[in-house]
Amino acid sequence: xxxxxxxxxxxxxxxxxxxxxxxxxxxxxxxxxxxxxxxxxxxxxxxxxxxxxxxxxxxxxxxxxxxxxxxxxxxxxxxxxxxxxxxxxxxxxxxxxxxxxxxxxxxxxxxxxxxxxxxxxxxxxxxxxxxxxxxxxxxxxxxxxxxxxxxxxxxxxxxxxxxxxxxxxxxxxxxxxxxxxxxxxxxxxxxxxxxxxxxxxxxxxxxxxxxxxxxxxxxxxxxxxxxxxxxxxxxxxxxxxxxxxxxxxxxxxxxxxxxxxxxxxxxxxxxxxxxxxxxxxxxxxxxxxx
Amino acid sequence: xxxxxxxxxxxxxxxxxxxxxxxxxxxxxxxxxxxxxxxxxxxxxxxxxxxxxxxxxxxxxxxxxxxxxxxxxxxxxxxxxxxxxxxxxxxxxxxxxxxxxxxxxxxxxxxxxxxxxxxxxxxxxxxxxxxxxxxxxxxxxxxxxxxxxxxxxxxxxxxxxxxxxxxxxxxxxxxxxxxxxxxxxxxxxxxxxxxxxxxxxxxxxxxxxxxxxxxxxxxxxxxxxxxxxxxxxxxxxxxxxxxxxxxxxxxxxxxxxxxxxxxxxxxxxxx
Numbered sequence: 433x434x435x436x437x438x439x440x441x442x443x444x445x446x447x448x449x450x451x452x453x454x455x456x457x458x459x460x461x462x463x464x465x466x467x468x469x470x471x472x473x474x475x476x477x478x479x480x481x482x483x484x485x486x487x488x489x490x491x492x493x494x495x496x497x498x499x500x501x502x503x504x505x506x507x508x509x510x511x512x513x514x515x516x517x518x519x520x521x522x523x524x525x526x527x528x529x530x531x532x533x534x535x536x537x538x539x540x541x542x543x544x545x546x547x548x549x550x551x552x553x554x555x556x557x558x559x560x561x562x563x564x565x566x567x568x569x570x571x572x573x574x575x576x577x578x579x580x581x582x583x584x585x586x587x588x589x590x591x592x593x594x595x596x597x598x599x600x601x602x603x604x605x606x607x608x609x610x611x612x613x614x615x616x617x618x619x620x621x622x623x624x625x626x627x628x629x630x631x632x633x634x635x636x637x638x639x640x641x642x643x644x645x646x647x648x649x650x651x652x653x654x655x656x657x658x659x660x661x662x663x664x665x666x667x668x669x670x671x672x673x674x675x676x677x678x679x680x681x682x683x684x685x686x687x688x689x690x691x692x693x694x695x696x697x698x699x700x701x702x703x704x705x706x707x708x709x710x711x712x713x714x715x716x717x718x719x720x721x722x
Numbered sequence: 723x724x725x726x727x728x729x730x731x732x733x734x735x736x737x738x739x740x741x742x743x744x745x746x747x748x749x750x751x752x753x754x755x756x757x758x759x760x761x762x763x764x765x766x767x768x769x770x771x772x773x774x775x776x777x778x779x780x781x782x783x784x785x786x787x788x789x790x791x792x793x794x795x796x797x798x799x800x801x802x803x804x805x806x807x808x809x810x811x812x813x814x815x816x817x818x819x820x821x822x823x824x825x826x827x828x829x830x831x832x833x834x835x836x837x838x839x840x841x842x843x844x845x846x847x848x849x850x851x852x853x854x855x856x857x858x859x860x861x862x863x864x865x866x867x868x869x870x871x872x873x874x875x876x877x878x879x880x881x882x883x884x885x886x887x888x889x890x891x892x893x894x895x896x897x898x899x900x901x902x903x904x905x906x907x908x909x910x911x912x913x914x915x916x917x918x919x920x921x922x923x924x925x926x927x928x929x930x931x932x933x934x935x936x937x938x939x940x941x942x943x944x945x946x947x948x949x950x951x952x953x954x955x956x957x958x959x960x961x962x963x964x965x966x967x968x969x970x971x972x973x974x975x976x977x978x979x980x981x982x983x984x985x986x987x988x989x990x991x992x993x
Contacts, residue, residue: 443899444814448826451807451870458867459833462844469843522737525730537979538738541745544978546928548946549967552953553744556751556964564747567764598744610986648989651835658837663930667950684839689935694843701839712835 469698476692487699496675497700500683503589504704507657507679508711510593511600516649519604520642524634526605527612536609543602547660551667554595558582558668582669585676592668592677596661604649611645612638647719654711658704680704752776752964759960772961779959780966784952785940790970792858793945797926800862804869805918809911811874813903816881817889827878833871838931845936856938864936865926873918876991880914881907917988920981924974945970 470487474480491497526532545553557564558581566578581591615638623629623637639646662681665671671678671686678686680700688697751759755772762768781787808830814820815827833841845864846855854860884907892902908915933947940948949970952963978985 440818440899441820444818444820446900447810447814447903451811451830454807454863454867455830455833455870457848458845458864459841459871460829462841462848463832463836465844466840525734529730529734535734535738536982538741540978540982540985541975544924544974545971546930546946546974548928548930548950549971551950552963552967553748555953556747556960557744562759562764562960564743564764571763571765598741606986607989610989613986614990645989655835655837659839659931662838663946663950666930667953681837681839684842685931685935688843689846697843701837701843705836705840708837709835 466698466701469694470702471699472695474694476694483695487695488703490696491699491703496678497683499585499676500678500680500700503677504657504679506586506589507593507596507661508654510590511596511657511661512650512653515597515600515604515653516646519601519649520608520634520639522601522605523608523612524638526609536606539602539605541602542598543606545599547663548667550595550599551664554592554598554664555668557595558591582677583673588669588673588677592661592665595668596656596664600653600656603652607645607649608642611642615641643719647715650715651712654708654715658708748964748967751960752968754961756959756961773965776959776961776965777969780952780962780969783959783962784948784966785943786945786948786966786969788941789943789945789948792942793927795858796862796865796944797923800865800869800926801919801922804866804922805873805877805915807866808870808873808918809877809908809915810903811870812877812881812911813907815874816878817884817886817907818899827874830874831871833868834875838868842931842935845932849936855936856942858942861932861936861942861944864932865929868932869922869926873922876918876921876988877911877914879991880911884910913987914991917984917991920977920984921988924977927974 469480471482471484472480473483473486491501526535529535542550556562560566560578560580560583563581565581569575569577579587582588619637619641620633623633628637657679658681661679662685665677665679665682666685669677671682675683680703684697684700684704687693687700747764750765750767753771753773753776754762754768755770755775758768758772811826811830815823815830849855849857849860849864852860854863888906888910889902892906897905928946929944930946930950933944934950937943937947949966952958952966
């Protein structure tokens with residue numbers, strides 16, 4: 433038996449060695465380095481000096497970072513609740529519909545489209561002169577509603593969030609559909625015979641059963657509003673005009689790669705990680721217990 | 723009841739109609755020349771179609787042909803190798819008992835829960851140290867490492883469902899751990915390996931930020947990064963942007979539509 437133990441430990445280290453070389457060099461060490469840098473001042477060369485909480489104080493006091501933080505909070509809220517609510521309802525409607533496959537196929541398409549291409553698509557949608565929204569308003573005789581959707585705050589952030597719904601809505605509907613197929617038909621039928629149908633059934637019976645799927649949507653949405661909207665905003669507004677539609681991800685890119693202000697960039701990254709992890713921990717503990 | 727059904731179908735058809743609008747507008751834009759985009763009504767179909775010209779313009783100004791080949795290489799090979807490496811973590815974590823097992827598992831997962839920004843900046847310096855900045859191998863290594871965490875989660879959760887009795891029987895037959903992994907665990911986990919591969923293939927294909935930061939010229943840059951460059955380029959053409967978008971989203975859409983069921987399994991996998 434002892435020989436087997438030693439054998440097992442040797443095999444385990446053989447299995448873990450190569451993957452962990454990758455993980456250490458490209459994830460674990462960089463993450464540690466970013467944490468350290470967020471308390472330092474560094475311009476990409478020369479000495480690294482410790483500055484304590486200076487970077488974080490700057491983030492909370494300088495106006496353009498405050499704007500990015502506010503925008504990011506708007507993104508988190510905007511990207512979570514509306515897509516989740518309508519995704520749940522749409523998934524419920526689709527559950528019993530014939531030809532479900534055609535509808536779900538249409539839903540999948542925006543999920544497959546990359547942030548950059550989404551950026552171009554909504555660049556054409558929101559363009560003030562040649563864009564989809566303004567031209568359609570003109571045709572419908574609603575010309576007075578025409579706006580320059582992306583050129584002033586807070587309208588630009590709201591427009592971009594609504595644009596991202598196309599993708600987020602697809603995501604939450606698909607996840608809820610995946611969840612609903614795990615609920616046994618008996619439960620739904622039993623509820624039906626008890627007179628529990630429609631919205632009531634959705635709220636009282638299906639939604640509680642889908643708790644783990646709701647947790648997935650919540651956690652990925654928070655992560656989305658920090659990392660995946662980067663390409664989308666980069667293409668549509670580049671965070672502009674005058675840095676008004678910036679989110680933390682864009683600020684971090686500009687500080688780190690355009691201004692070589694590594695300390696602030698790392699602090700921004702660390703801040704978004706703290707928010708994401710806190711959200712993930714709350715969400716996961718809620719979804720497990722009670 | 724009947725009327726209710728019909729209303730639901732009407733609602734769904736109306737919904738899909740609105741839903742496809744952005745895509746339709748992208749396609750319409752890609753068919754028009756600059757003149758037509760500026761002066762024709764938005765919803766009109768052009769008399770002369772300029773799609774081919776737009777595609778060629780996009781490929782020429784954005785160097786999209788080379789970028790397309792790069793992206794096929796990046797997404798196929800890093801998803802393959804990353805998933806394989808992930809299975810090497812997943813097997814011991816799912817099926818062996820040892821100290822610090824959960825610690826190892828969570829350490830491997832950490833990349834899934836943190837935003838990219840958290841490791842983006844040091845990558846530049848790490849690649850510079852190894853003289854791999856702006857090379858295929860450099861970007862490939864980074865993608866492969868980032869593929870591992872989520873793939874580990876999917877594969878480990880699947881391996882947990884494989885009964886221990888199979889492994890015990892193999893042990894009695896004198897099969898080594900490596901043999902169990904290669905002959906039993908990997909073949910039985912093919913469904914999970916496929917799910918992980920597909921998710922990560924799409925992720926690498928659609929990524930733009932690592933390409934933007936870790937490569938500096940069109941011969942190494944991936945497709946999405948080059949596509950994003952179209953807008954800031956010296957020739958700004960709406961038609962080219964639209965046509966470039968269409969050729970770059972084509973493959974992910976086909977893959978996702980063909981493997982819908984697999985992606986749904988992936989959403990169930992984290993539990």
